[in-house]
Amino acid sequence: MNGRDRRRPTWGVEPLLDYRTGLFQLVVVCPADVRRAPEELALDVLEDPDSWHSVAVTASGDPAAWRESLKVDAGGWDGLQSGAAVGSGSHLVGRIKRTSVLGADVALLGDPGFRVPALARIEGRVQPLVLGSLVTLGREKDGARVRFLWNAREPRTAERVVRAEIFTGSGEPRVPRGLLLGVTELPAGPGLHELSVEQPVDTRDVRRLFVRIDAPPPERVALQGASEEPGEGGS
Numbered sequence: 001m002n003g004r005d006r007r008r009p010t011w012g013v014e015p016l017l018d019y020r021t022g023l024f025q026l027v028v029v030c031p032a033d034v035r036r037a038p039e040e041l042a043l044d045v046l047e048d049p050d051s052w053h054s055v056a057v058t059a060s061g062d063p064a065a066w067r068e069s070l071k072v073d074a075g076g077w078d079g080l081q082s083g084a085a086v087g088s089g090s091h092l093v094g095r096i097k098r099t100s101v102l103g104a105d106v107a108l109l110g111d112p113g114f115r116v117p118a119l120a121r122i123e124g125r126v127q128p129l130v131l132g133s134l135v136t137l138g139r140e141k142d143g144a145r146v147r148f149l150w151n152a153r154e155p156r157t158a159e160r161v162v163r164a165e166i167f168t169g170s171g172e173p174r175v176p177r178g179l180l181l182g183v184t185e186l187p188a189g190p191g192l193h194e195l196s197v198e199q200p201v202d203t204r205d206v207r208r209l210f211v212r213i214d215a216p217p218p219e220r221v222a223l224q225g226a227s228e229e230p231g232e233g234g235s
Contacts, residue, residue: 052210068108079213084174092179110139117169158186
């Protein structure tokens with residue numbers, strides 16, 4: 001693909017895949033003699049208690065009225081890392097924005113610029129529709145809906161206007177697939193669409209949340225193990 005400047009032509013390669021909205025499924029091709037591990041069912045993320053850490057909300061994180069964030073009472077000492085999903089039950093509330101040793105800031109789902117990979121579950125359709133990345137435009141005045149920008153590209157488009165449940169997709173570290181964002185109506189056809197997603201849970205009015213963690217920090221595990229050992233005078 002030639003550039004516009006004839007005196008200094010530039011060249012580029014147009015990819016066959018759209019990488020800007022993320023990759024949700026990959027296939028690794030191996031030689032026939034490579035042994036595969038036995039197929040195992042994926043564990044429901046909500047049934048894996050060791051991967052979630054309970055935190056309490058301590059304060060609102062941003063004085064600006066158009067921003068949405070919270071502060072929680074746990075940080076790097078507890079295994080929290082930037083980018084980790086923050087949930088309430090099966091609902092995505094936000095992501096960890098930054099951490100200190102004992103605290104962390106959470107960017108909520110309604111914070112402008114919040115980006116999340118998404119899937120749509122449409123009634124009567126077996127496979128979910130991969131939407132790509134949704135970007136938050138802000139919260140609507142009624143407070144119950146969040147506006148998202150959706151760049152619909154083939155084949156990630158709906159054939160007609162349909163009502164759908166929106167879930168997190170894969171592709172983002174520390175954000176598991178399958179957390180509920182809300183319910184919306186998907187427009188038909190490709191192009192830039194604005195989605196109004198209704199949230200079943202008001203994420204601004206929660207007092208205890210759960211943060212996705214990889215594993216407790218080694219220092220914390222070592223200290224906990226040492227504290228559980230009986231003393232010399234124990235029976």
